[in-house]
Amino acid sequence: MRTELAEHRLDHLDDLEAESIHIFREVAGEFERPVLLFSGGKDSVVMLHLAVKAFAPAPVPFALLHVDTGHNFEEVLRYRDETVERLGLRLVVASVQDYIDDGRLSERPDGTRNPLQTVPLLDAITEGRFDAVFGGGRRDEEKARAKERVFSLRDAFGAWDPRRQRPELWELYNGRHAPGEHVRVFPLSNWTELDVWRYIAREQIELPSLYYAHTREVFRRDGMWLTAGEWGGPRPGEVVETRTVRYRTVGDMSCTGAVESEARTVEAVILEVAGSRLTERGATRADDRLSEAAMEDRKKEGYF
Structure with a gap:
């Protein structure tokens, strides 16, 4: 009996995968219009792979959203488009360049556009009426992300207030939000960079x-x-x-x-x-x- 239990014991990656799939299904059951942020980067690729697993054999029940800075690597954009076509998904693109062209945003002196993504992101969330937004952030990446819960409440302006973070004991997630607010959801929150790469190897995920x-x-x-x-x-x-x-x-x-x-x-x-x-x-x-x-x-x- 003990031998049989040992053979069926989940390893570390199995535990992480099960937790992430549980999060995807919780959101699909609790929210009306989720969307998954997808850039073609490794974390968003793993996140999409998990979403496909979570709902198979049915299709992924939400769209993908990419905030395109206009300074992306061509290899990544090509991968993004090939993945969307292969899986038959809907892709929403919010373009920073469009905001610069019509004057809603201005180029920074250092040429960096990453900080310019916020306004197009928030506008895309509002226009799409998305009430839950999946992101690939992990707690090991950076100390501000280490403070974040799996379900991260954002106010009507999309702002994050660490004082409004909710307890998540026993993997119980609170998605309640007022009209105009939305929730950012991080299925990879408890993963590390090494976990992601080990999972990519195990699942033979192309990058x-x-x-x-x-x-x-x-x-x-x-x-x-x-x-x-x-x-x-x-x-x-x-x-x-x-x-x-x-x-x-x-x-x-x-x-x-x-x-x-x-x-x-x-x-x-x-x-x-x-x-x-x-x-x-x-x-x-x-x-x-x-x-x-x-x-x-x-x-x-x-x-x-």
Whole structure:
């Protein structure tokens, strides 16, 4: 009897998968118009994979939403569109470039568009009447995200107030919200970067190629290797070099740095991540270095 129980005991990844699937089903049963934020980055890819599992053999019962900064990596946009077509999903795109073109937003002096995503995101949520928005944030990424609950209440302006966070004992989630408010939902909240990569390996999930080591022209700025582009890099004195790199996280090209790496397979990436002492955002995201509270300040304005 004990042997049979041992054979059927769930491992760590099984536990995480079961929790995430439970969250997806809770939201589908409790909310009227959920939507899943999907950029083509690894966390959103894993989140979508879990959503497909949660509702199989039925289709995923909600749309995908991407806030396109206009400075995205082409490999990621191509992957995004191929995935949407393969799964037969509906994609809503909120374009930062549209807001710049009509004057609702202005370019920043540093060329970074990540902080400009908040207004298009909130407008898309309002226009789509989405009452629950799935995001791929994890508590291990950054200290402001470590404060977040799985169900994160946002007010009528999309703002996050840590004082309004609700207890989530025994995996009981409170989705109550007033008209005009919505809830951000984080199915990967308890996962780590290493968990995500181990799950990608186990499930044989395909990712955009830039997550693995490749040759790319980059330049050095603020301790990071950035890709040249129309966003304003490199500046005078910044030398473009050819390096073998990969990306640990994916965002706006102007603030997402690559790391030098020879990890060309998922197994090699797992070994590399396991030996790292820097979080992926801390190592490769310039927008999180603006201040000690950069992420928390943006979340209070409505950012994820």
